[in-house]
Amino acid sequence: MNILTLLDMAVSGFGERTAFGSIGSGLTYAELLDRASRAGSSFTGAGSERVSFLDVSSPALPVALFGAAYAGQPFVPLNYRLADNDLVALAERTTPASIVTGADQAPRLAAVPGLTLFDRDQFLANTASGDGLEPMSWSMDPEDIAVLLYTSGTTGAPKAAVLRHKNLVGYILGSVEFMGAGEDEATLVSVPPYHIAGLAAILSSVYAGRRIVQLPNFDADTWIDLVATEGVTHAMVVPTMLARIVERMAARSIELPSLRALSYGGGRMPLPVIDHALNLFPETRFVNAYGLTETSSTISLLGPDDHRQAHTSHDPAIKRRLTSVGQPLPTLEVSIRDDEGAEVATGTPGEVWVRGEQVAGEYLQQGSKLTPDGWFPTNDGGELDADGYLYVTGRLDDVIVRGGENISPGEIEDVLLEHPGVRDVAVIGVPNDQWGETIGAVIVGSANEDELKAFVAERLRSSRSPDTVIYRDELPYNDTGKLLRRVLRAELDES
């Protein structure tokens, strides 16, 4: 069991289909496997123990990913948006390593010993021809490490999440039908290489036989143009991207009829944005996917039929499903637990626990975080309703404890976003001597403070109403759409 098996099967089944890029000029599955064997040979020759990648998306990404598997070395993508000192610290933890990088990034690594640099353009030229490793010489040990992904590290140094071949292959075999994509299908990938969704998209699409079109630096207009010119049928975006796409689509008043399926995940989707998107793409099948790096991507999804039903329903219980992450994949188990690790009753909030083959739940140096019976506590708060729909409220670290009462920021944010005078919002705990914490709402928009407090009190209850409302021009997000609450907290502490 090795992620290379997925590519090898693709070559057997449809080797001459285009795997990456435009039809005609792109890379076929057969060419990708050949290039991976040559890349594997280079990595082996470099004497490295890991294969790192510091670059935007390009065909070099799948060549390096599968080349690393060929060489039996973990693939370790790095975030090129990190500050120099943070980047160097991670690169040092990754050595001895081969690293594929662009000419613009290479100078940033000059001071790091133990790195063998492969210039991206040279790497692509060199893997186009020549001798590679023997076919099928790769290890089939499912316990080997396929990928190391550094977490964003909200508290302390980033952790290196370990994903073994058995986790990633288990995820693909359990969720993707081999050759399930028609020859005309293409997916647009705009998440970066260091995001689990970016890597999972490569593996899923290779196994399904769906061509990948890469968008290196997301921009809504380029995204829209690529969908049109490349006949893109599928795409995955994070909520901040969809919000921008929806804005630009409306401004340019164009339609994208080729787009059959649009999945989103990686953060909370504001209800007004998804409602608007469902109107703009009336024929598109929407999927909301929830997952973590530590679970090899998606563990729960809200499918197309649920989206349309919830979108048009007047029943509040059905309508609410648009704020859920749907139902857990049939190949794994999800359980909601209390502080003691005991399962709670249906409809009761707790911590989301997950168990299944794709669940790695492991970090380098720290080891496995699974319980003895294989459960991974995600540190996400959530609840399951009577129909098995999962509602995720956010990281448990973000829960506000106000006078002994636990309050999920997500619940209040969802309500505030329904107010027409609120474009974006973050709810965070504000340290307070009397209450421990009070509720602070950081608002992008023009809604009046008293009106907002009353709006929340009416829809939830008065104890959920923000104690403080602060206005900002925009909220801080990272490039993969995660709201940076710690940045907001620090800003508020300073002021």
Added chain:
Amino acid sequence: MELRPGLKLSSAVCSTEVIVVAGSGDVDLTCGGVPMLAPGAEAGEANAAEGLTEGTMLGKRYCDEDGTVEVLCTKPGDGSVGVGQTAFGLKEAKPLPASD
């Protein structure tokens, strides 16, 4: 033979190749009723037993009734995979919408 997930096996009677997805311990994994071969093992003269020639399809998974032994077909062929003289069933999975 000793099964373990990730083990790659080929048929002694046809072009079928499989990877073990689930199953461990001593299991008589067969194709066409004849024990499957570990990588590098020499194939002797063998023919598929009657009734065990349903064939295998690339990318399909086959498993025993209770799902304790499961294989993924990585190269198709004419024989049926199974344990001893009992063929596996095709594992049907409800396709999920693409999510990444």
